[in-house]
Amino acid sequence: MKKLINHVDTVLAESLDGFAAAHADIVTLGPARHFVRRRTLKPGKVALISGGGSGHEPLHAGFVGHGMLDAACPGQIFTSPTPDQMLAAAEAVHTGAGVLFIVKNYSGDMMNFQMAAEMLDKENATVVINDDVAVENSTYTTGRRGVAGTLLVERIVGAAAELGQGLAELKAVGDAVNRCTASMGVALSSCTVPAAGQPTFQIAADEMEMGVGIHGEPGRRRVKMTSAQDIAAEMIGNVLKDLSLKRGQEVILLVNGFGGTPLMELYVMVNAARLLLESSGIRVARYLAGSYVTSLEMAGCSVTVCAADASMLSMWDAPLHTPALRWGM
């Protein structure tokens, strides 16, 4: 295992320290590095809190800031944060208008966020994200997994929260974005969890894992490597089948790298995906391409399509100022 680290036990702490130093204008670390929080809170705004296992950076801490999250709780790599992290984050960033938890559908995260929600003595609600159409149930999940669609939920709900919408409204917006968002991924290589010291899975030089999860967990099937065009066709095909969109529908397209795939290839996938969508009569109204919901250094990517309505598109475009995504301010 070759990694730019000092020790497997200190990777997360040192990475968080570097992150907090680099983005000190936006974020600060909570006590014992239990959470990353917005430096400046907005009184009367519903507090948005997410989190999950680390190793998916910039998700979630990179999305803390104006127009997105108020706090993110980082677990150890590919391990859920604990309920006390979520409770501490909620205590630190709530301003009296309630707390909305945004949770990717993994058994560990679901259990721990639910426990935190029950223990929290503030009004709260939870949005569960399950955008991955590849598999029903999986290694770490009952039901579908939550993957890169999380970025869209956090962004659109984050913008709505900034405009002063209440807890029930925001919960409804989050659920609505989740319902109209679908993703599917493919891996060309495994990642290596530092504490494990060896690749999560073995894959032949001419194979790929179609429908892979963001921890390198199995997808639909192991298949022979094929062209970007064919890969995009399978992923977009499944995503469109799930969303059953009408011709003329506008969408946000996210082509998300898993960490080890260069931008040049991601844009080849953007090109393939947009041509496929256009040929189905779908108009890509907004694009995002980059490595945003990663699996350490895994090679591969996912495509996410969000059938955003006019209000969601306007929330997408609203001012945003986080370490990983920034526009309009």
Added chain:
Amino acid sequence: MKKLINHVDTVLAESLDGFAAAHADIVTLGPARHFVRRRTLKPGKVALISGGGSGHEPLHAGFVGHGMLDAACPGQIFTSPTPDQMLAAAEAVHTGAGVLFIVKNYSGDMMNFQMAAEMLDKENATVVINDDVAVENSTYTTGRRGVAGTLLVERIVGAAAELGQGLAELKAVGDAVNRCTASMGVALSSCTVPAAGQPTFQIAADEMEMGVGIHGEPGRRRVKMTSAQDIAAEMIGNVLKDLSLKRGQEVILLVNGFGGTPLMELYVMVNAARLLLESSGIRVARYLAGSYVTSLEMAGCSVTVCAADASMLSMWDAPLHTPALRWGM
């Protein structure tokens, strides 16, 4: 070779098409994809043009936009663009105030940009970037190589151009930023050029290439893998030796991933680098961490330190709106 591509001969064209579609609000492609240009030009502003071999994305096309470049000429992967690309770009984006070419010091780029400069019938000047302190002369270079410091030159000169500075002033600003900027890199793995189909170099499971160039070309020496702390110490040590900074100096720190290294590790390097700089009495005034000047999917990173004066810091902070970097607008 496993890559998300359709054919080695069409990677660049398809990637550029995806890029142009995704960022159509900012850029447009020139005829025959000879260059990427800003969609909207600013009359009376000096035109800034860069370019070089592809495979370093988002450099340079990702830096076209307000506050940075007017055009970027993409060559084939790790191959200089041709003089007619630069000429076509200059004809397309100059608005009468002259043209400034920003060129990384590689023999092919130097020759071709010089030829374009001689053929161009508009007032023009050239800034040459040679920030890599690892080696004097190299596989593709006479003198030092131009690497991630290019981002700082393009950004700071870009902001100055936006403020209406003239060609001679901008050339002086660019040369000044280059003089006070130094970089050094390390590779943990090779990249694979699609047309070659196999890794550029072989490296053992316990080795790294210290001082590597951004094409995977050799650095100072092949050494045993060590800790992030030791790697940062060697790189920062060499960078500081080159810049000979006074205690109390403010700097911009760029920790740049080469494409295959996850953000989590880059922030571990940010943390190591900032502690080293602080212990030398250097204050990190601005941070940038991410994969911005890449070598396809090579694992590893570089550190760049720019001993920016107050004017450069103010240019760094000025409004910026490009596909890869955006702030203040």
